[in-house]
Amino acid sequence: MSQDPTNSADVREDRVVTNGFGNPINEPFATQRVGNHGPLLLQDYNLVESLAHFARERIPERNPHAHGSGAFGEFEVTDDITDVCGSKMFEKIGKKTRLLVRFSTVGGEKGSADTVRDPRGFATKFYTEEGNLDWVYNNTPVFFIRDPSKFPHFIHTQKRNPQTNLKDADMFWDFLTTPENQVAIHQIMILFSDRGIPASYRNMNGYSGHTYKWSNKKGEWVYVQVHIKTDQGIKNLTAEEAAKISGENPDFCQQDLFENIEKGNFPSWTVYIQTMTAQQAKQVPFSVFDLTKVWPQKDFPLRRVGKMTLNENPKNFFAQVEEAAFAPSNTVPYQEPSADPVLQARVFSYADAQRYRLGTNYNQIPVNCPYASKSFAPFIRDGSMNVNGNLGSESNYLNNSSKYTFKETERPIQQHQEVWDGPAVPFHWATSPGEIDFKQATDLYQNVLSKQPGQQQHLAHNIGIHAVNARPDIQKRVIDWFTRVDPNLGKDIKAEIAKAASAKANPKL
Numbered sequence: 001m002s003q004d005p006t007n008s009a010d011v012r013e014d015r016v017v018t019n020g021f022g023n024p025i026n027e028p029f030a031t032q033r034v035g036n037h038g039p040l041l042l043q044d045y046n047l048v049e050s051l052a053h054f055a056r057e058r059i060p061e062r063n064p065h066a067h068g069s070g071a072f073g074e075f076e077v078t079d080d081i082t083d084v085c086g087s088k089m090f091e092k093i094g095k096k097t098r099l100l101v102r103f104s105t106v107g108g109e110k111g112s113a114d115t116v117r118d119p120r121g122f123a124t125k126f127y128t129e130e131g132n133l134d135w136v137y138n139n140t141p142v143f144f145i146r147d148p149s150k151f152p153h154f155i156h157t158q159k160r161n162p163q164t165n166l167k168d169a170d171m172f173w174d175f176l177t178t179p180e181n182q183v184a185i186h187q188i189m190i191l192f193s194d195r196g197i198p199a200s201y202r203n204m205n206g207y208s209g210h211t212y213k214w215s216n217k218k219g220e221w222v223y224v225q226v227h228i229k230t231d232q233g234i235k236n237l238t239a240e241e242a243a244k245i246s247g248e249n250p251d252f253c254q255q256d257l258f259e260n261i262e263k264g265n266f267p268s269w270t271v272y273i274q275t276m277t278a279q280q281a282k283q284v285p286f287s288v289f290d291l292t293k294v295w296p297q298k299d300f301p302l303r304r305v306g307k308m309t310l311n312e313n314p315k316n317f318f319a320q321v322e323e324a325a326f327a328p329s330n331t332v333p334y335q336e337p338s339a340d341p342v343l344q345a346r347v348f349s350y351a352d353a354q355r356y357r358l359g360t361n362y363n364q365i366p367v368n369c370p371y372a373s374k375s376f377a378p379f380i381r382d383g384s385m386n387v388n389g390n391l392g393s394e395s396n397y398l399n400n401s402s403k404y405t406f407k408e409t410e411r412p413i414q415q416h417q418e419v420w421d422g423p424a425v426p427f428h429w430a431t432s433p434g435e436i437d438f439k440q441a442t443d444l445y446q447n448v449l450s451k452q453p454g455q456q457q458h459l460a461h462n463i464g465i466h467a468v469n470a471r472p473d474i475q476k477r478v479i480d481w482f483t484r485v486d487p488n489l490g491k492d493i494k495a496e497i498a499k500a501a502s503a504k505a506n507p508k509l
């Protein structure tokens with residue numbers, strides 16, 4: 001594969017060890033000094049290079065989703081969806097597209113444990129003939145917020161207290177139970193159910209969460225949600241199992257993924273879509289641009305698209321996973337973002353983060369190169385760490401004297417689609433959530449968890465053992481919040497907090 005970092009043309013085949021500039025090093029551990037015991041000489045450039053490079057080995061970790069694992073694989077079309085989407089990757093049954101997936105946790109640092117209660121990131125980069133397509137999804141179908149301006153606030157509450165440097169249950173629950181943030185209820189119900197700690201990356205689903213807009217070659221479009229369902233079955237850990245594994249093997253999921261792929265036990269997922277017309281979107285009792293809601297599957301059934309399989313471990317983690325840059329702005333013809341404000345903000349934020357985290361020319365890092373389509377952007381030139389020849393003598397502006405080919409658009413994308421009109425307004429969603437914002441959470445509790453033995457109790461328990469670490473006034477807000485979902489849930493959480501408080505007061509250790 002062209003992303004193979006060991007294939008660098010600069011690597012010597014005779015394995016003679018050199019410094020970074022090809023000058024052979026005879027005695028790697030010798031230092032140049034005055035006499036046998038005197039001070040070192042500044043002219044010892046090999047020592048200087050080695051120490052200087054060492055001090056620059058770390059790059060900024062992602063903020064958020066710093067901790068993760070990745071693998072390569074392929075997507076294969078199993079069903080014809082050309083009536084929905086004209087992207088080349090779907091053009092015929094059996095067509096395969098190479099891909100990279102990075103799984104992650106959200107709040108922890110790069111070296112944090114795998115088995116924590118946190119959403120899991122499920123980011124996929126498809127190397128298509130029409131450019132790189134990134135599906136930057138999570139393992140939950142909804143999200144905490146629907147106003148993008150809240151994202152940095154929310155993520156701060158999942159990180160460390162600015163003074164104590166500790167994870168802080170007050171920050172966590174204070175933010176979420178503040179009335180205008182209570183739309184997080186649906187996501188929090190999922191996060192504190194058993195699905196909140198997947199047993200492995202292989203045993204969880206991925207969801208677009210957001211609504212996207214796909215069109216066919218005739219220019220007809222629909223809203224789309226994507227579901228990536230594990231073929232290994234869903235498996236989760238209880239809070240107690242997860243805590244034990246975190247202590248014994250914090251890299252449990254990384255090891256599980258790597259070893260299964262290494263022994264040929266390739267994990268796979270089946271990809272489905274839900275579709276909704278613009279007309280239907282006007283009739284559903286929620287906004288399709290509201291990321292805290294799911295589309296009921298009885299009204300919008302899943303339609304199978306294809307299969308994703310992970311079959312190749314990275315050769316080098318840093319070059320192929322740490323330096324990978326996934327962004328919702330990396331898309332291909334016929335797949336567009338919808339007007340969901342959180343998605344719109346994400347379309348800006350990722351590439352911005354990556355210019356900082358990896359540098360201006362991060363698209364030249366092999367794992368990020370659109371190697372299946374190749375690029376030709378003569379106006380995107382120069383900049384720090386430009387390493388691909390910089391298009392040589394090619395003109396750096398588009399002009400009439402050079403010969404260019406422009407791909408004719410095959411579909412009238414914008415004219416006949418959504419037409420937006422209105423003044424610039426300081427909009428955000430209703431500040432205090434209404435009954436509609438609790439409805440899907442209540443359905444989940446009363447109609448889904450109730451059918452799975454022990455799940456309602458696990459939910460109350462998982463919330464109780466977390467909220468016990470918050471201040472009493474915040475605990476009361478937590479209980480009131482879940483009481484709005486179902487009075488029984490509020491009652492059970494109150495009892496679980498009391499039980500956990502008594503266990504804390506009388507530790508077994």
Ligand code: HEM
Pocket residue numbers: 061062063064065068102103104120121122123136137138143147148149151207208209210324325326342345346349350353354357
């Ligand atoms: C306003 C809302 C959001 C903002 C501003 C935001 C921003 C970011 C940023 C800056 C990164 C780090 C990117 C990097 O350094 O490479 C990131 C990572 C990530 N985000 Fe978001 N995010 C938002 C919401 C979401 C949502 C709703 C999802 C899922 C549906 C999501 C999924 C992910 C994933 C999976 C990653 C890790 C990608 C990887 O593996 O490299 N984010 N986000």
